[in-house]
Amino acid sequence: MRKNFHLIAKSAQDINTSRGVFHGDSIMMNGKQYIESLRKLKPRIYFMGKRIESVADDPMLAPHVNAAAMTYELAFDPRYEDIMTATSHLTGEKINRFTHIHQSTEDLVKKVRMLRLLGQKTGSCFQRCVGCDAINALYITSYEIDKKYGTDYHERVREYVKYVQKNDLMAAGAMTDVKGDRSKRPGQQLDKDLYLRVVEKREDGIVVRGAKAHITGAVNSHEIIAMPTRALEADEKDYAVAFAVPVDAEGITMIFGRQTNDTRRLDGDIDCGNAKYATVGGEALIIFDDVFVPWERVFMCGEYEFASQLVEVFATFHRQNYGGCKVGVADVLIGATANIAEMQGIAKASHVIDKITEMIHLAETCWCCSLACSYEGYRTPSGAYMPNPLLANVTKLNITRFPYEWSRIAQDITGGIVITLPSEKDYRNPATRALIEKYLKGVAEVPTEHRMRMIRLVENLSIGAELPESMHGAGSPQAQKIMIARRSNLEMKKELAKVIAGIKPDEHFRKIRGVSEEEFFARFR
Amino acid sequence: MRIGIKYCGGCNESYRRDRIEEVLKREFKDFQFSYSNCADLLICISGCKKGCSAEKASGNLIHFDEWVGEERIIKDVKAKLSELLRS
Numbered sequence: 226m227r228k229n230f231h232l233i234a235k236s237a238q239d240i241n242t243s244r245g246v247f248h249g250d251s252i253m254m255n256g257k258q259y260i261e262s263l264r265k266l267k268p269r270i271y272f273m274g275k276r277i278e279s280v281a282d283d284p285m286l287a288p289h290v291n292a293a294a295m296t297y298e299l300a301f302d303p304r305y306e307d308i309m310t311a312t313s314h315l316t317g318e319k320i321n322r323f324t325h326i327h328q329s330t331e332d333l334v335k336k337v338r339m340l341r342l343l344g345q346k347t348g349s350c351f352q353r354c355v356g357c358d359a360i361n362a363l364y365i366t367s368y369e370i371d372k373k374y375g376t377d378y379h380e381r382v383r384e385y386v387k388y389v390q391k392n393d394l395m396a397a398g399a400m401t402d403v404k405g406d407r408s409k410r411p412g413q414q415l416d417k418d419l420y421l422r423v424v425e426k427r428e429d430g431i432v433v434r435g436a437k438a439h440i441t442g443a444v445n446s447h448e449i450i451a452m453p454t455r456a457l458e459a460d461e462k463d464y465a466v467a468f469a470v471p472v473d474a475e476g477i478t479m480i481f482g483r484q485t486n487d488t489r490r491l492d493g494d495i496d497c498g499n500a501k502y503a504t505v506g507g508e509a510l511i512i513f514d515d516v517f518v519p520w521e522r523v524f525m526c527g528e529y530e531f532a533s534q535l536v537e538v539f540a541t542f543h544r545q546n547y548g549g550c551k552v553g554v555a556d557v558l559i560g561a562t563a564n565i566a567e568m569q570g571i572a573k574a575s576h577v578i579d580k581i582t583e584m585i586h587l588a589e590t591c592w593c594c595s596l597a598c599s600y601e602g603y604r605t606p607s608g609a610y611m612p613n614p615l616l617a618n619v620t621k622l623n624i625t626r627f628p629y630e631w632s633r634i635a636q637d638i639t640g641g642i643v644i645t646l647p648s649e650k651d652y653r654n655p656a657t658r659a660l661i662e663k664y665l666k667g668v669a670e671v672p673t674e675h676r677m678r679m680i681r682l683v684e685n686l687s688i689g690a691e692l693p694e695s696m697h698g699a700g701s702p703q704a705q706k707i708m709i710a711r712r713s714n715l716e717m718k719k720e721l722a723k724v725i726a727g728i729k730p731d732e733h734f735r736k737i738r739g740v741s742e743e744e745f746f747a748r749f750r
Numbered sequence: 751m752r753i754g755i756k757y758c759g760g761c762n763e764s765y766r767r768d769r770i771e772e773v774l775k776r777e778f779k780d781f782q783f784s785y786s787n788c789a790d791l792l793i794c795i796s797g798c799k800k801g802c803s804a805e806k807a808s809g810n811l812i813h814f815d816e817w818v819g820e821e822r823i824i825k826d827v828k829a830k831l832s833e834l835l836r837s
Contacts, residue, residue, distance in 0.1 A: 603800050714763055716766070717763055
């Protein structure tokens with residue numbers, strides 16, 4: 226059952242040997258090496274009724290792999306080195322920032338700058354932030370658990386983080402359980418496996434069973450980090466479990482999810498809109514069928530009262546991200562929309578300029594939120610920094626709304642052709658090519674094919690999976706509303722209003738006017 | 751002995767910060783309180799974990815960034831005062 230557990234370590238060592246030629250003693254992988262590292266893993270993945278033989282090479286998964294590879298490649302680009310890399314506080318070595326435990330608010334800010342950059346370079350989700358958020362959330366929470374119970378989870382997390390950093394691994398963060406009947410708690414479900422749980426404890430580890438849904442980047446990660454999905458109670462200890470396993474650990478099966486227009490990937494490169502990097506992350510249902518986890522990879526086991534903290538800390542990190550990555554993607558959509566306007570000869574129309582400015586305003590508002598929650602971040606007792614939870618939730622709540630509006634504007638400017646454009650196959654067909662060239666021409670100086678490519682990019686970014694991902698990724702809107710309500714002090718605001726309305730005394734007024742409010746206003750009555 | 755109290759801006763306070771001051775003034779009546787940094791003990795009161803009130807503070811200080819309960823406030827301040835009196 227444990228035979229695959231050290232596969233990654235062995236693979237990473239192999240990679241280390243080969244990459245020394247290019248990168249000296251760097252412990253980081255570049256994009257190509259990352260893709261090569263995936264070829265050494267054998268995860269059990271199904272899609273469209275068949276087993277995926279090679280994650281790195283399957284045409285349906287390749288664009289998602291390429292997007293993740295960008296997180297590796299840019300770490301070697303000297304232009305982005307400061308944003309894409311960090312110095313490990315555990316080893317002192319230069320590492321990819323996606324494996325870093327944030328040591329300052331500056332680190333938090335650099336993280337969202339990195340995400341915006343990657344959104345701009347891929348026009349898609351590059352998937353690697355989830356694992357980064359998972360290790361940071363576990364680092365913070367395990368410290369708190371140990372403080373209360375004298376356990377050694379934090380040391381295990383530190384060792385695991387070193388392993389991830391040393392091998393430059395991509396980890397999928399797996400939080401969302403499949404949940405079954407939502408009106409019932411985990412322990413009340415008819416089928417107890419609808420929330421991931423511990424089914425056996427052994428001397429050398431635990432055995433887990435259950436499933437995690439919508440897991441971004443899972444198929445092309447090296448590791449899976451599982452965490453509880455909700456607050457738990459004393460009789461739900463079996464569900465209070467967090468751990469890490471390799472993606473090809475025995476007992477793990479992944480079923481890759483479909484997306485709108487996904488099989489266009491098999492039809493050429495125009496119709497996809499973003500053939501190189503796909504749309505959003507590529508999500509999978511992960512089934513854990515009696516998967517063994519050795520103790521050194523178990524980071525919570527039964528401490529049910531810390532489940533909600535782990536969820537909240539993870540959610541704070543993940544909600545911080547969305548004003549970074551989604552705004553990077555919005556930059557691409559805004560650019561596409563402006564290109565379309567030029568290609569169709571409407572760029573100078575005042576309403577078009579106004580609408581594109583509105584798109585920019587919406588995107589930059591989200592960016593402000595990500596920066597704000599990062600700058601307002603703080604040091605936790607573990608030493609790691611986390612963003613301001615209230616502002617991180619505001620960031621994400623805006624992302625559940627604003628991308629719908631900037632997408633609506635993009636579609637408005639692009640026109641009805643965004644859903645009626647002929648296919649690439651008809652464009653390539655000699656019988657119809659000349660007709661398409663002639664009748665779908667915009668301004669004279671722009672080739673028809675360029676206009677077609679730009680229209681498809683707008684379609685890719687504004688229809689399809691991008692929008693529901695904005696809605697539900699990192700938690701659905703109501704989850705953010707709950708956190709915002711809990712984190713903001715409504716009583717304080719009520720008190721402020723009472724003072725301004727003259728119901729409660731204003732401590733400053735007498736100093737300003739030299740008389741009380743009553744005396745001051747008596748003059749005018 | 752002088753006790754200084756320093757507040758953060760309170761932009762998004764997660765609890766009513768002046769409750770801490772109320773507790774201090776009630777429990778430590780014999781001490782001289784001011785809103786000055788020039789004090790033997792500085793009590794920094796922040797409304798959230800960002801902890802702005804303590805950002806540039808140094809010396810003998812106690813920092814509160816959440817409501818920890820009256821008992822804990824009194825205990826922490828007493829412990830610090832005893833430490834200062836001993837030194």
